[in-house]
Amino acid sequence: MSDDAVLEVTDLHVSFPGEKGRPLAAVRGLSYQVRRGETLAIVGESGSGKSVSSMAAIGLLPTNAKVTGSVRFRGRELLGLNDKEMSRIRGAGIAMVFQDPLSALTPVYRVGEAIAAAIRVHREVTSDAAMRRAVELLELVGIPDPARRALAFPHEFSGGMRQRVMIAMAIANDPDVIIADEPTTALDVTVQAQILEVLATAKQATGAAIVLITHDLGVVAGFADRAAVMYAGRPVETAAVEELFAAPKMPYTAGLLSSLPRLDAGRGVRLRSIPGAPPSLAELGAGCPFAPRCAFAVDLCRTTEPELLEIGQGRAAACHRTGEGLDLMAGPSGDSGLADQDSDTAPEAASDAEGAPTEPEAPAKPEAAAVAEPIVGAEPVLTVRDLIKHHPLTKGSIIRRRIGTVRAVDGVSLDIAAGTTLALVGESGSGKTTTVMEILRLRTPQGGSISVLGQDLEALNQGRGVRRRAQPVRAGIAAVFQDPLASLDPRLPVGDLLAEPLRTHGHGKTAGRVRELLEMVGLEASHANRFPREFSGGQRQRVAIARALALEPRLVVLDEPVSALDVSVRAGILNLLADLQRELGLAYLFVSHDLAVVRHVADRVAVLNLGRIVEYGDADSVFEDPRHPYTRALLSAVPVPDPVVERQRERIVLPGDPPSPVVLDGDAEALRGCRFRSRCPLYAALEKPEARELCESTDPALTPVGDADRSAACHHLDAWVPALVQSGTVA
Template sequence: MTSAHSPLDPPKAAPGEPVLEVSDLEVSFPSEAGRVRAVRGLGYRVDPGEVLGIVGESGSGKSVSSLAVMGLLGAGARVSGSIRFRGRELLGLSDGELSRIRGRRIAMVFQDPLSALTPVYSVGDQVAEAVRTHAGVSRREAARRAVELLDLVGIPNAAERAGAFPHEFSGGMRQRVVIAMAIAHDPDLIIADEPTTALDVTVQAQVLDVLRTAREVTGAGIVLITHDLGVVAGVADRVLVMYAGRAVETGTVDQIFARPRMPYTLGLLGALPRVDEAEKRPLVPIDGQPPSLVQLPPGCSFAPRCPVSVPQCTLGEPALAPVDGGTGHRAACIRSDEIARSEAVPAEIYHVEPVRPAREPGPVQRASRVVLQVRDLVKHYPVSKGLLRRRAGLIRAVDGVTFDIRQGEAFGLVGESGCGKTSTLMEILGLRAPAAGTVRILGRDVVELDRRARRAVRRDLQVVFQDPMASLDPRMPVGAAVAEPMEVHGYPRERIRRRVPELLRLVGLGFEHADRYPVELSGGQRQRVCIARALALEPKLVVLDEPVSALDVSIQAGVINLLDELKDRLGLSYLFVAHDLSVVRHVADRVAVMYLGRIVEVGEAETVFGAALHPYTQALLSAVPVPDPVTERARERIVLTGDLPSPADPPSGCRFRTRCFLHAALSAEDRAVCATVDPPRKPRGDGADHEVACHFARPRKVL
């Protein structure tokens, strides 16, 4: 790497000297209610070439602490403590002095790559600008260097693509550009704030690879802030768990994942559904809410939610003390020694019953009646262009989708964003005659439905949306929201009045919630209200569109458990759409994998996840991070090249062939087959129910 250092710069770090050392960091903001103490006494260090993962739920202070390091907090923030970058104190430096360090010695990668790039300049210009900002190079030289950097982060045809604008890039590509800007000056420290949260798993795997490359090339220390323990397990060397503005546990990645000593960490690990786990276990939900950072209770801030708290916990805030004989592993819990001695697993500590009632085995279930039957469903959107609204093309959002769902079955639909999952749902929920194909709900074809029959079907078909805040009317109290479907379907008042508290109790809410507005509830509670509303009419089929993706991990666990339990108790069928494969594996009985408007593989969840045959399924599964550093290191990853092709112009023959690793390894003859013949969906493997649309499907170990 070429970079021009001015003589004023501190020298490159000597080995053993930390790049960044934070101690006693305190950050507070003014608010209506009082000062919010967002970060309280945080300390950590990052060595050169090391990745420190900072993990915590929303509001734990993880982002604020790194903004403090960058000196990017607003004027209202009060920061104290010490932030030493390569031995030099950053706190108290003027903005001008900080600017000389920022962007050159310390780089930052943000969550949303679209808003981090200026829409009106080409990406090449933006990277070149980042190069010129700190190095006195000519325009031409900067442009050349920009192309070099874009090539380094894996932008194909970098020289050509440098002229493109941010909106012409996909999310993953944009994030690569942002990383290219970050490493332009060979920084000593890269702070990545949720760099992959907005991305699909396959793209996430690519971006994490780029971050690894960036570290190798620059030798920089990386602070990786994320809420996803899976990402941390795969990338980080050391982990810091934050809760309510404090570090509650820190250690190497193996220590934290194998021997967590703080109940909160235990809970987080137990709350995570795992894609590599065949056996279903109930997840560990952590009860309650993180405390308000304005008026903290005395003592341990986790004590109110802690399942093993004792009266002493409220006496004083426990210090981060060495555990397990002081090997760099420290935890802030007065009972960490007891936890170490008992070697408890999360489910035990959180009193979650380990065994679920055994379900009926597959064949018996398959025999029950079909609640939803979809045959060759098609949904095309016309794209119009220009002044005269000429039809310029056709987006084939859903292009021949076939599946059915039986009673008491959870059917998962997975795929990257843009593959047509949501369009499929909307077509089914619309209850209108599809452009082509048939949709039969409870044995009735939607084409035959008249007004009255459609209403009757609506009763049996309910939906839960992704964002509970958006799907609840903000001006409607919870009780009225839950009562609404019953009013629509003409339930007598008396019955509604009795049923509302019943429903709220069913989803684990109290009756006192009926009078509240959605803003007064937490995310998890809101989603519970949505579920209660969906269940009000005792439906047969519930459509769940990413029901937990907007929730924090610990809260997500509670909602997933609830969904699981309701299905067993009420005999519901689910059509479950999610991009998180771990969640799908946990919830679904059968799974269909969608790619570009088609289902490429469908079968029992165990078969699809355990013995995936389609290369796309294999790639998806291999991209899902597993929250276990040992497994994660041993895994071989299939990294898909490129992005999803446009659904307006899908590739000929097999739609997946442009990104298929299997296709690339085939003989020229076989490749011609892929390019010309659209593979039909055929039963494969030993499971009769397992169908795969691939000419050359073969098993491969991915988990």
């Protein structure tokens, strides 16, 4: 097998000098081979060593890194080559695609020049020929009007287009290996689908092997042939993708797979969560690094680290108990595997904390039980009608003149009943966050009306003492933001953070409530004296959730609450949110771009595009039978972490980028008709001119669909309904 391998990494070790002279081992013994035309995925969470290993392979690590082992490219040893020799291979033989294309492209070069320069570094061609080739490459990666766009600068491109340019540059010299480091992580889901297609095209055009580094198992399932799962710097399982997803042999892989929220699973299914957090490299002990989080750990695991052993054709796993035929996906019979604890300081607390359906030990409020089940016709905690938020777009620094309008939110109506979850879904620029901030700031809306807990904001903001009168409303609504490290003041200990809302709202004694809150979210009372930085990501988000709950709110706004977290701790947070909702009767406004997560938590869904709701209704019904073409495209773009399903699915890839909500002054054309039609596959497929004319002339309003509880904004709702998610997999 190794004879036709283009890139062969054997026993790669990378370490950095750590504090107190102890080296930090970032990669410990990674081996893999890739052949031409093959895609190998390296999967892992932050700190697993997946990026460092590929940087080591192409010699791009800082000089203080110590690299040992062997990296062979077409039989030639790369480790130990000097920078000049490596430069000849980098870009020509091995190419890279980075996560953030804006920082990877030099801002002062036109993209065509940049690609041409990449060609001329390795080949003796005239600059004209190189430029012509650059235009060809841009066309290959799907950049419209490539000859003109080649003369544009990187900042004039959108994120997705920049990533296409990066791919064009990567394939410029017909490389044998393309290393793609999280190439789609920074992109919207519809753009991610496009970029994966472009990568596939690039692979076909060059016949190169692709090493795809990612944390997204959905992408792996759809795109890779083989996968290596890394944990704490070591590969813990390697297998063909189908086998990996069907029968993982290492408890970590199994845990990851079963903790993923899936688009094709039903709502409210409890996720299995892996307790604890990924270990830091500085604190690795003698045993298996996964043992503290592993439900199957035996004494041997805590003393000896298992070797990665071959267990079949192209298959290897690093686990002492591989041969025992355990059913890893089913989980152990005991409760410990299901524990939601994510505190790595208290493993004993983790094991006896909460089992599958928890006994609510938190002080249940009297009304909590009453609203546990969403009651039909329950009083709304939030009502938004035709909300509008436009900001002027100005130009010039001394004399500002208005050149257009950013129509961030352009007529949004929402209702949330007590104790239920409404999810707000959309791509970047769709107005999700603006909508949420308009609600949270409790100001008089620019247009339309907002009523929080029965209190109309316009009435609230009139007259005297607004601040004082707004306090009870503020106490009833709380927020959890995306990145807990950013939303928790780094200079305040957790106790003070949790006490802040209490003190703001005039509660004198806070110590008792702080302790109660910490326990409610699965942390310990002694954590109150620590600072946010001393916690892991999942624990920090628990602190943020505890702070939101301090005043016993009735509505909690969750703005992308799990997007910034590692995959293995997401499930714990989602389960916690579900438990809290049941125990405290909370209503959630859940904002997310991740449809799989939304599928898991939402009772109702509102799909946002360009500041408008295009589809609104019961979550089950929207996900199983999406009616608006945008919803359909969004759903089909989300990768399902199951290679069998993923490869059979019919995909609707939306052309172009998420459009910008900016409308220039005097551009009446932009406001005419349905604003989605430029990307709409349905509009493109319409045959009758009068049907197209309708889309071009009239802006569709939300109209009821089917049962009374759903609505969608499209003129041609009944035109064409392809099956998007395989019907058999819908639970």
